Amino acid sequence: MNGKRIVFRLILAVFVVGAIPFVLIRPLKQTGEPLERQPRIVRQDPANYHEYHPDVGEIILPAMVGGPAAPLERKPDEWEWTGPEACAECHAKHWDSARKTPHFVTSHSASRDTVLGSFSADRNKISTGEEKIGFSMEREGERLYQTVTWKDDSIFRAAFDVVIGSGKNIGQSYAFWTNHALIQLPVSFHTPSGRWIISPGFKKGTAVFTRPILNGCLDCHVTAWDPLDGDPLSFGYRSRAIIHGVTCEKCHGAGRQHVDYHRANPGTEKGRHILAPGELTPGQSNELCAKCHGRTKDLDVKTGVHTNNQLQRLKMSECFKQSSGLRCTDCHNPHRFERGNHILAASRCQSCHELKDCKAVVPGKHQYFAERCSLCHMKREALADVNIYITNNVIIPEAFDHFIRVLGPADQKGSKK
Numbered sequence: 001m002n003g004k005r006i007v008f009r010l011i012l013a014v015f016v017v018g019a020i021p022f023v024l025i026r027p028l029k030q031t032g033e034p035l036e037r038q039p040r041i042v043r044q045d046p047a048n049y050h051e052y053h054p055d056v057g058e059i060i061l062p063a064m065v066g067g068p069a070a071p072l073e074r075k076p077d078e079w080e081w082t083g084p085e086a087c088a089e090c091h092a093k094h095w096d097s098a099r100k101t102p103h104f105v106t107s108h109s110a111s112r113d114t115v116l117g118s119f120s121a122d123r124n125k126i127s128t129g130e131e132k133i134g135f136s137m138e139r140e141g142e143r144l145y146q147t148v149t150w151k152d153d154s155i156f157r158a159a160f161d162v163v164i165g166s167g168k169n170i171g172q173s174y175a176f177w178t179n180h181a182l183i184q185l186p187v188s189f190h191t192p193s194g195r196w197i198i199s200p201g202f203k204k205g206t207a208v209f210t211r212p213i214l215n216g217c218l219d220c221h222v223t224a225w226d227p228l229d230g231d232p233l234s235f236g237y238r239s240r241a242i243i244h245g246v247t248c249e250k251c252h253g254a255g256r257q258h259v260d261y262h263r264a265n266p267g268t269e270k271g272r273h274i275l276a277p278g279e280l281t282p283g284q285s286n287e288l289c290a291k292c293h294g295r296t297k298d299l300d301v302k303t304g305v306h307t308n309n310q311l312q313r314l315k316m317s318e319c320f321k322q323s324s325g326l327r328c329t330d331c332h333n334p335h336r337f338e339r340g341n342h343i344l345a346a347s348r349c350q351s352c353h354e355l356k357d358c359k360a361v362v363p364g365k366h367q368y369f370a371e372r373c374s375l376c377h378m379k380r381e382a383l384a385d386v387n388i389y390i391t392n393n394v395i396i397p398e399a400f401d402h403f404i405r406v407l408g409p410a411d412q413k414g415s416k417k
């Protein structure tokens with residue numbers, strides 16, 4: 001045997017041995033069965049989610065299925081978090097108004113009231129766009145399900161367990177529990193169109209039920225959770241120990257010590273053992289908001305993670321540059337629902353500006369101008385560096401650009417309101 005042949009055989013051997021796992025793991029692929037008769041169903045451990053890229057016509061199901069296994073309940077007093085209801089006892093005013101904000105309901109348990117999409121027979125179906133694989137949203141008593149269908153047959157269903165997103169502006173995504181892992185559901189809801197959509201980042205023509213909800217989503221949409229085995233990087237969570245929403249303790253820190261202290265010392269006037277953001281510098285206060293409202297480099301925007309970069313944009317404004325310490329909270333009361341209130345917003349501009357600063361004001365229209373500053377000076381557009389990805393073919397909702405400036409007439413879209 002000459003040298004060339006040995007090398008050739010070696011390469012061949014490596015190739016054949018290397019291919020064995022593929023043949024074993026993917027036996028269905030080459031059977032030649034037309035997709036018309038059967039979809040390819042693969043069982044996958046969510047832990048390996050990122051190592052597998054489904055092909056069109058594939059349905060990927062979790063290797064094991066089961067609801068949140070044992071409850072894994074914690075004794076409440078073992079946890080440093082109390083949940084916002086505990087704050088209501090002494091801060092009734094903050095509680096009453098804050099719980100109406102999108103922050104408070106940016107995640108919650110799924111129920112007929114909290115899932116916004118339609119379950120009625122004429123509006124509960126959506127196609128993956130390929131190969132007759134579709135989804136059907138179904139209700140059974142109090143439980144809600146996403147069922148993957150092949151032609152008209154049901155193949156698999158998973159429950160709506162957790163809702164992410166208030167749905168007040170953009171939409172909602174959903175997750176189900178399986179053995180302590182939270183798995184994102186392949187269908188989401190899109191508020192502007194009022195329709196079900198394929199979840200951002202999911203591939204056309206596939207049905208995937210193994211994409212874990214990682215800490216990322218929870219960091220920005222959930223107040224507190226308890227990772228299994230204390231590993232903050234895992235995606236296993238104690239299902240009963242989740243405090244949903246961006247609630248009091250997300251901004252003020254875990255409240256157990258504060259609550260215990262003030263219950264034991266009812267006379268105390270100064271708050272103890274709690275973060276008082278009012279005492280932060282403007283920079284620190286803005287960073288608190290920018291934890292979630294500023295895009296950071298390590299986030300992969302293409303997979304559906306999205307923020308509006310409000311702090312980065314605001315910093316480009318003369319308002320920010322030429323004033324000493326403009327804060328998010330100068331224009332937003334985090335304890336109140338204020339969306340769409342342009343009159344309130346305009347009053348905040350006028351804590352620094354006078355109406356006469358606006359060179360555009362025309363005689364006889366003072367009130368009109370005085371109530372609409374933000375509509376003429378903050379552009380509404382899905383900017384290139386303000387990313388909220390939904391899916392192809394759906395309109396991305398507009399957001400207020402926080403780079404405050406003089407806009408051209410075409411950009412002052414909402415000023416007629």
Ligand code: HEC
Nearest residue numbers: 086087089090248249252255259262263269270271274276
């Ligand atoms: C048993 C009563 C009690 C409970 C329960 C309670 N607080 Fe307080 N809190 C107080 C008192 C008293 C003060 C001091 C007076 C004030 O600022 O209202 C205070 C002050 C504060 C302050 C302002 C601190 C400062 O120095 O400006 C914050 C923020 C706060 N609490 C947050 C919370 C949060 C969040 C919770 C729930 C986890 C909570 N509180 C639960 C009694 C309570």
Ligand code: HEC
Nearest residue numbers: 164165166167168169170171172173216217220292307308
């Ligand atoms: C870095 C913080 C951050 C991460 C990580 C993040 N989000 Fe968000 N998300 C936001 C912010 C901020 C908004 C509000 C957008 C705005 O107006 O700026 C939002 C909005 C949403 C909305 C729309 C709510 C509505 O109706 O307006 C949904 C749905 C959503 N996120 C789902 C998710 C899911 C699912 C994940 C994980 C894959 C995730 N988010 C990860 C910060 C984050």
Ligand code: HEC
Nearest residue numbers: 084087091094095098103246247248250251277278329334
């Ligand atoms: C999104 C973040 C955020 C959430 C959620 C939030 N707060 Fe605050 N809170 C702040 C900031 C920021 C301040 C400081 C206000 C300022 O700078 O004007 C503050 C101030 C306070 C104060 C001091 C008095 C005041 O109003 O300035 C209390 C008390 C308080 N919050 C309680 C609560 C309670 C109780 C909840 C839940 C019901 C809550 N907060 C939810 C951010 C938040």
Ligand code: HEC
Nearest residue numbers: 102103106165166167219220246288289292328332334339
């Ligand atoms: C832990 C992450 C987080 C922090 C911290 C946070 N936000 Fe948010 N914020 C969100 C998310 C997520 C949404 C979208 C809620 C939704 O509609 O589902 C949001 C929405 C908002 C909105 C839009 C409300 C509406 O009516 O649609 C405003 C305004 C806002 N945040 C201001 C602030 C300010 C000001 C701070 C700092 C005091 C702050 N946020 C801190 C995550 C956060």
Ligand code: HEC
Nearest residue numbers: 318319322323326330348349352353373374377404405406
């Ligand atoms: C903390 C004070 C403060 C607040 C609040 C504030 N501004 Fe300003 N703004 C300034 C300062 C300072 C300047 C620079 C000096 C000037 O042009 O008056 C400025 C500049 C501007 C300019 C001129 C921009 C340019 O490029 O020349 C516009 C337009 C403007 N502000 C609109 C607004 C609007 C609209 C709001 C409310 C949404 C607002 N400002 C809120 C302080 C503020």
Ligand code: HEC
Nearest residue numbers: 289293310311314327328331339340341342345374399400
């Ligand atoms: C000078 C005033 C001003 C400041 C400062 C400001 N905002 Fe806003 N913001 C507005 C106005 C006005 C709106 C539109 C409100 C409406 O009409 O619903 C808005 C809207 C928002 C929204 C709702 C999303 C959208 O675009 O519809 C979020 C989230 C938000 N701001 C976050 C922040 C954060 C975070 C900061 C600090 C980095 C901040 N804002 C600082 C004036 C301000």
Ligand code: HEC
Nearest residue numbers: 346349353355357358359360368369370372373376406415
């Ligand atoms: C109907 C749209 C509209 C409304 C409402 C409006 N502005 Fe203006 N504003 C403009 C235009 C256009 C200019 C540029 C005028 C020029 O340079 O001739 C301007 C100029 C300004 C400037 C001066 C910028 C410079 O060149 O120095 C400031 C500051 C300002 N506006 C603030 C405000 C404030 C504060 C309010 C609310 C009380 C407001 N504007 C309401 C359209 C508007």
